[in-house]
Amino acid sequence: MIAAHRAGAALWPENSRTAFANALRLPVEFIEFDVHRTRDGVLVVHHDAQLGRTADGTGAIADMDWAELRRVPLRGAPQEHVPLLVTVLDLFDGSPIRPRLELKPDAQGLRYPGMTAEVWNVLRAAGQARRTVVSSFDPAYLDEARAEGATEVLWLLKPEPTAALL
Numbered sequence: 001m002i003a004a005h006r007a008g009a010a011l012w013p014e015n016s017r018t019a020f021a022n023a024l025r026l027p028v029e030f031i032e033f034d035v036h037r038t039r040d041g042v043l044v045v046h047h048d049a050q051l052g053r054t055a056d057g058t059g060a061i062a063d064m065d066w067a068e069l070r071r072v073p074l075r076g077a078p079q080e081h082v083p084l085l086v087t088v089l090d091l092f093d094g095s096p097i098r099p100r101l102e103l104k105p106d107a108q109g110l111r112y113p114g115m116t117a118e119v120w121n122v123l124r125a126a127g128q129a130r131r132t133v134v135s136s137f138d139p140a141y142l143d144e145a146r147a148e149g150a151t152e153v154l155w156l157l158k159p160e161p162t163a164a165l166l
Contacts (some may be wrong), residue, residue: 003030003100006047012075015045017083020041020091030100030133031092035085035119037112040068043085043122049107055082060107085119089126099132103141116144 004023008031010018013164015033023031035049038061051057058070061082074080092099103119123129134145143152 001029002027003032004028004070005032008032013074013080014081015047015083017075017087017091018080018081020088020117023110024091024095028097032100032102032135033035033088034104035115036061036104036106037064037115037118038064038066038069040065040067041118042069043115043118044069045083045085047089047104049104057069061132062106062112070085085122086126089122089128092126092128092131099128101132101134103136103138103145105138111138111141116141117148120145120148120150120164 004019004026006017006071007013007016008023008026009015009019012022020031020033033045036044036046036049038044042065044061044066046061047054049062050060050154051072053075055072056078061069069082072082074082089099101119101123103116104113112113120129123132130151134142136148
């Protein structure tokens, strides 16, 4: 199965609306993206727990309110901003391509308390809960997703040891 990683980040600005719209026209089965939560509980799509690499600004997403984060431009797409999870999920309506959502830790490497249930509520409301594959480096996130009713594949991610590459 083929996935457009970070919504096709090698081709378009990472996790931008432009990237999602274009990736939905690719011959792929999944579009992979990551979810974080702002200080005021808003679920957003962004790979890193902190700004700076793919979005202007600095600081941890978990330390920012949505009102502040929504004004941060994405690098390579300055007219676009960090997208809401619900906005990204709406793009999948009517598409055979499925979401592959990764539950991410905060900037300290800790799980966002209660985030899995919140993500699952958004997935259900968007009609995407049964279509979404959930992945994480943290097995506890996957256990929480199963408890929320995840019936699709749950993917435990594992970093490759660098010594094996030498």
